[in-house]
Amino acid sequence: MSTYEKKTLWRIYIAGGIFILLLPVHFRDTMYSLTGFSLFASPVLAKLELPLALLSYAVIGLDVLWDAVQNILRGQVFDENFLMAIATVGAFFLGEYAEGVAVMLFYQVGELFQSYAVSKSRRSIAEAMDIRPDYANVLRDGVTTQVDPEEVAVGELIVVKPGERIPLDGVVTNGHSSLDTSALTGEAAPKDVAPGDSIISGCINQSGVLTIEVLREFSQSTVAKVLELVETASDKKSRSERFITRFARYYTPSVVSAAFLLAILPPLLAGQPWTLWIERALTFLVISCPCALVISVPLSFFGGIGGASNIGVLVKGSNYLEQLAQAEQVVFDKTGTLTKGSFTVTEIHATEGDKERLLTLAAHAESGSNHPIAASILSAYGQLVDSARIGGIEELPGFGIRAEIDGHTVLAGNAKLMAQQNIAFTPVQTTGTAVYVAVDGTYAGHILLVDLPKKDAKQAISDLKSTGIRQTVMLTGDSRAVGEQVAAELGLDRVCTELLPADKVDWVEKLMAENKGVLAFVGDGINDAPVLARADVGIAMGGLGSDAAIEAADVVIMTDEPSKIAAAIKISRKTLRIVKQNIVFALGVKGVVLLLGAIGMANMWGAVFADVGVSVLAILNAMRTLNVKSFLKTA
Amino acid sequence: MKKNIKLKGLDCANCAAKIERAVSKIKEVTDCRVNFMTQRMVLEAPDDQFDTILQAAQKAAKKVHADLVFVV
Numbered sequence: 001m002s003t004y005e006k007k008t009l010w011r012i013y014i015a016g017g018i019f020i021l022l023l024p025v026h027f028r029d030t031m032y033s034l035t036g037f038s039l040f041a042s043p044v045l046a047k048l049e050l051p052l053a054l055l056s057y058a059v060i061g062l063d064v065l066w067d068a069v070q071n072i073l074r075g076q077v078f079d080e081n082f083l084m085a086i087a088t089v090g091a092f093f094l095g096e097y098a099e100g101v102a103v104m105l106f107y108q109v110g111e112l113f114q115s116y117a118v119s120k121s122r123r124s125i126a127e128a129m130d131i132r133p134d135y136a137n138v139l140r141d142g143v144t145t146q147v148d149p150e151e152v153a154v155g156e157l158i159v160v161k162p163g164e165r166i167p168l169d170g171v172v173t174n175g176h177s178s179l180d181t182s183a184l185t186g187e188a189a190p191k192d193v194a195p196g197d198s199i200i201s202g203c204i205n206q207s208g209v210l211t212i213e214v215l216r217e218f219s220q221s222t223v224a225k226v227l228e229l230v231e232t233a234s235d236k237k238s239r240s241e242r243f244i245t246r247f248a249r250y251y252t253p254s255v256v257s258a259a260f261l262l263a264i265l266p267p268l269l270a271g272q273p274w275t276l277w278i279e280r281a282l283t284f285l286v287i288s289c290p291c292a293l294v295i296s297v298p299l300s301f302f303g304g305i306g307g308a309s310n311i312g313v314l315v316k317g318s319n320y321l322e323q324l325a326q327a328e329q330v331v332f333d334k335t336g337t338l339t340k341g342s343f344t345v346t347e348i349h350a351t352e353g354d355k356e357r358l359l360t361l362a363a364h365a366e367s368g369s370n371h372p373i374a375a376s377i378l379s380a381y382g383q384l385v386d387s388a389r390i391g392g393i394e395e396l397p398g399f400g401i402r403a404e405i406d407g408h409t410v411l412a413g414n415a416k417l418m419a420q421q422n423i424a425f426t427p428v429q430t431t432g433t434a435v436y437v438a439v440d441g442t443y444a445g446h447i448l449l450v451d452l453p454k455k456d457a458k459q460a461i462s463d464l465k466s467t468g469i470r471q472t473v474m475l476t477g478d479s480r481a482v483g484e485q486v487a488a489e490l491g492l493d494r495v496c497t498e499l500l501p502a503d504k505v506d507w508v509e510k511l512m513a514e515n516k517g518v519l520a521f522v523g524d525g526i527n528d529a530p531v532l533a534r535a536d537v538g539i540a541m542g543g544l545g546s547d548a549a550i551e552a553a554d555v556v557i558m559t560d561e562p563s564k565i566a567a568a569i570k571i572s573r574k575t576l577r578i579v580k581q582n583i584v585f586a587l588g589v590k591g592v593v594l595l596l597g598a599i600g601m602a603n604m605w606g607a608v609f610a611d612v613g614v615s616v617l618a619i620l621n622a623m624r625t626l627n628v629k630s631f632l633k634t635a
Numbered sequence: 636m637k638k639n640i641k642l643k644g645l646d647c648a649n650c651a652a653k654i655e656r657a658v659s660k661i662k663e664v665t666d667c668r669v670n671f672m673t674q675r676m677v678l679e680a681p682d683d684q685f686d687t688i689l690q691a692a693q694k695a696a697k698k699v700h701a702d703l704v705f706v707v
Contacts, residue, residue: 067701070701071701076698076699079650080647114646231673231675232670235670235677245652291648294647294648294649294652295647295648295671298648298671302672302673
C-alpha cells in the first residue's frame with residue numbers, strides 16, 4: 001500500500017467509526033419501535049444527527065469537494081469528484097444526512113480498493129515478468145567488476161555465478177551448468193549448457209560458474225526485447241476496450257442530463273414535490289460514474305496478457321488476445337512447428353547385418369559435411385570420428401559423398417547416386433529420407449532418417465479440437481507422402497503438400513476466403529514471416545533467440561511446444577468471457593438501478609451498490625484472468 | 636520522435652482515456668497512446684518541436700488530472 005492509500009484507509013476507519021455511531025441515531029424511529037428504549041425517542045438524539053454526519057463527511061469527503069471545485073475551475077465538469085460532490089451535498093440539503101455520508105464513504109472505499117487492486121495486479125504481472133538483470137560481472141584485464149548490463153560491449157567476457165541471472169545473450173566459453181529458463185518459458189525442466197552453447201539472457205544459472213562471451217548488447221538482448229514486448233502489449237487496444245472508452249464518453253453526460261431533466265420536469269409539468277424528484281435525480285448522479293467498466297476491461301486484458309506470459313506465451317496486444325479467442329481455423333507449418341525440424345535416424349538396414357559398421361562408415365563419410373542429414377547421422381553415431389581412418393572425402397553435390405575409409409571406397413547418398421554409379425540397390429518404400437551406402441562398388445545398406453513430430457504435437461491438435469477449433473490445416477513444402485503421413489498421424493483435418501514458401505501465403509488467403517472466421521497461422525518464424533503477417537493472428541514457435549519470430553508474429557510461444565497454442569486460446573477465451581461478464585453485469589446493474597431510481601423504487605443505498613459494489617465485483621472478476629496455471633496442466 | 640513517458644499518479648482509467656484524447660488533439664502530435672495499466676504514455680511528434688509539444692501535452696494532461704507527474 002502506498003502512503004496515500006494508507007492515509008485514505010485511516011480516514012475510512014475514522015469516518016466509518018463515526019458513521020457507525022450515526023446509524024442508530026439515523027434509524028432512531030425504527031430502533032424505538034423495535035426496542036422501546038426511550039433514549040431513541042429523545043429529541044437530543046435528533047439534534048445529534050447533523051453534527052455527527054458533518055463530522056464524518058468532513059473526514060472522508062472534503063478532498064473530493066476540493067478536487068471538484070478545482071476541476072470545475074480548470075474546465076473539467078463531469079468528473080467523478082464533481083458527481084459525488086453534487087450527489088452527497090444534495091443529499092445533505094434534502095436532510096438525508098446518513099445517505100450523504102454513506103455515499104461518500106462507500107465511494108472512497110471503492111476508490112481505495114480500485115487503486116489497491118490495480119497496483120497489486122500491476123505488481124504481480126511485473127513480478128511474473130521480472131526477468132530484468134540488475135548487473136553483469138564483466139571480466140576486464142583479468143578482474144571481474146560489477147557493472148550495469150547496458151555498459152557491457154559485444155565480445156566482452158562476463159562471469160555468471162550460480163543463482164545469478166544471465167544478464168546478456170552470449171556463448172559459453174567456459175564452465176558447465178544447468179539453466180532455469182522458467183521465467184521466460186514457463187518450462188520447469190532445467191536446460192544443461194556446456195562450452196560452445198549459446199545462451200539467452202533472463203535465465204537463471206543454477207549450478208556451475210559460467211564464462212560467457214557476449215553476443216549482443218543489452219538493448220538487443222532477449223530480455224530487453226521480451227520486456228519491451230510485454231510492456232507495450234496493452235497499448236494495442238482491443239475492440240471492447242475502445243467500445244468502453246467511447247461508451248464512457250457519452251454515458252456520463254447522458255446520465256447527468258437525464259438526472260437534470262428528472263429533477264425539473266415532473267415538478268414543473270406535473271406539479272410534483274421538488275424534494276422527491278431531486279432525490280431521485282441525485283440517485284442518478286451516483287450511478288453516472290463509468291469507473292467500473294472503464295477500469296475492469298483493460299485490467300482484464302492486462303491480466304490475460306500477464307497470465308499468458310507466465311506460461312511462456314507472449315501476446316503482443318489486447319487486440320490479438322481478442323482475435324485469438326475467436327480463432328476458428330488454425331493453420332500449421334510442418335517443419336519445425338509440428339515436427340522437430342531435425343532428422344532422427346529411425347532405421348538402419350545393413351545387407352550383411354552389421355548395422356554398427358554401416359553407421360560407422362556413414363558417419364565417417366559424412367563427417368566433413370555440414371548438411372543437417374550429416375549432423376543427424378553423426379549424432380546417431382554418438383562417438384568421436386577418428387580422422388586417421390579417413391583417407392579423403394569428396395562431396396558430390398546433389399548426390400552425396402565419396403570417401404576413402406580404412407582403405408575402402410565408401411559412397412553415401414541418395415538413390416540418384418546409386419543409379420549413377422550403377423550400383424544395384426533396393427529402394428526404400430517407407431516415408432522418410434534414406435541415405436544409401438555402398439562399399440567398394442557393392443550396396444551395403446541404408447540409413448533411414450525421419451523428421452519426427454514433436455512430443456506434444458498430437459496432443460496439441462486434439463486440444464485445439466476440444467476447444468472447438470473448426471479446422472486444423474498443415475502446410476508443408478515436403479513431399480505428399482511425408483506430409484500426408486504426418487498429418488494423418490497427428491490428426492489434422494487437412495494437409496497441403498509440396499508448397500513453395502509463396503504458395504503458403506496463397507493457401508492462407510484461400511482458407512481465409514473459405515471461412516470468414518479468424519485464422520491463426522503457426523510457424524517457426526524462420527522463413528514464414530510473410531505468412532505470419534498475412535494471417536489474422538500469426539503465432540511463432542520457439543521464440544527464444546529468434547528475433548525474426550518475435551518481430552513478425554502477433555503471438556510468440558517461447559518454448560517449442562505446439563500444445564501451448566490451445567492453452568493460449570483458452571486463456572484468451574477466459575479473458576474475453578470475463579470482459580463480457582463485466583460489461584454485461586456493470587451495464588445491467590446500472591441500467592436496472594437507473595430505472596428503479598427513476599420510478600422511486602431504488603434509493604441512494606441501491607445507487608451506492610450499483611456504483612461501488614459493481615466496481616469492486618468487476619475488479620475482483622478481472623483479477624481472475626491472472627490465474628492461468630490450470631491451463632498449463634491440461635495442456 | 637517517439638517518447639515513452641511515465642505518468643506517475645495516473646489512478647483512474649477514465650482519466651487515462653481523457654488524457655489520451657486531450658493530448659491527441661494537440662495539432663502537432665502524430666500519435667499518443669496512454670496505457671492506464673502500465674501508467675505510461677507513448678508520445679510521437681516531430682523532432683524539432685518535441686520539447687514544446689511535450690510541455691503542451693503536460694499542460695493538457697494536468698488539466699484532466701492535476702496530481703499527474705510526467706517522468707520522461
